[in-house]
Amino acid sequence: MALKPRMANSVKTDDQGYATATLADITFLDADETEYEQEQFLFDFLAEGTKKPVNLKLWTRTNINAQKYENGSTKDYSKLTRLCLQLGLFSESELSEAYKQGKEVDTDLDQLKGQKVRFKLFKQAKNHNLSQIDIKTLEPIGKSAK
Numbered sequence: 103m104a105l106k107p108r109m110a111n112s113v114k115t116d117d118q119g120y121a122t123a124t125l126a127d128i129t130f131l132d133a134d135e136t137e138y139e140q141e142q143f144l145f146d147f148l149a150e151g152t153k154k155p156v157n158l159k160l161w162t163r164t165n166i167n168a169q170k171y172e173n174g175s176t177k178d179y180s181k182l183t184r185l186c187l188q189l190g191l192f193s194e195s196e197l198s199e200a201y202k203q204g205k206e207v208d209t210d211l212d213q214l215k216g217q218k219v220r221f222k223l224f225k226q227a228k229n230h231n232l233s234q235i236d237i238k239t240l241e242p243i244g245k246s247a248k
Contacts, residue, residue, distance in 0.1 A: 111153040113223060113233060120220045122243065123149035123158065128211050130164070140164075143182065143211065147219070147235065160185070160235055168201030181237060188240040189214060218243040 113121045127146040133139060145160040162182035170177040178184060186192060191209045192200075200207045221240040223233040 109153070111151045111156060113156050113158070114150045114152050115223070119222050120239070121149050121223060122218065122220050123147040125214050125217045125219060128215060131161075145185070158233075158235055160237075166197070166207055168197045178238075184237045185240065186211075188237060189217065189219070189242050 115121050124147070125145060126148045127144075129144040129146070131142040131144055133141050141164045143162050143164055145162065147158040147160065149156045149158050160181070162185060163180060164182070165180065166183045166186060167180050168183075170179055179187065183197070186207075186209065187194060187197070191211075191214070192207050197207060219240055220243055222236045224236045226232045226234055
């Protein structure tokens with residue numbers, strides 16, 4: 103019997119380096135009921151693969167913050183805040199205004215389920231074979247979340 107290697111399945115990208123996916127599910131992970139130290143949201147994306155769909159997961163904390171934080175040499179919003187901005191759940195001006203008034207941003211993450219998106223990938227520093235979604239390139243395809 104011949105031993106034949108198979109081609110690996112990987113996320114399919116276009117000529118500009120964008121992958122497409124559907125945001126399949128969003129799960130709340132309670133710190134008291136899981137091994138996680140803090141409450142989190144788990145965003146589950148189903149991306150087009152070279153052979154079959156590829157599941158990509160993105161974890162965020164549960165708080166939206168109008169203040170940017172330093173990440174190395176750059177400043178940006180938290181992952182959840184950036185994700186919501188990129189997908190059009192609210193604008194930077196709406197975020198800033200809510201923060202100034204001490205109010206919550208009126209949004210429901212459930213409306214993102216089923217949303218088609220595109221994004222670029224970046225390699226994780228720890229594991230060069232594993233790619234993650236570059237949140238700064240995330241954008242809705244077709245209907246926007248709002």
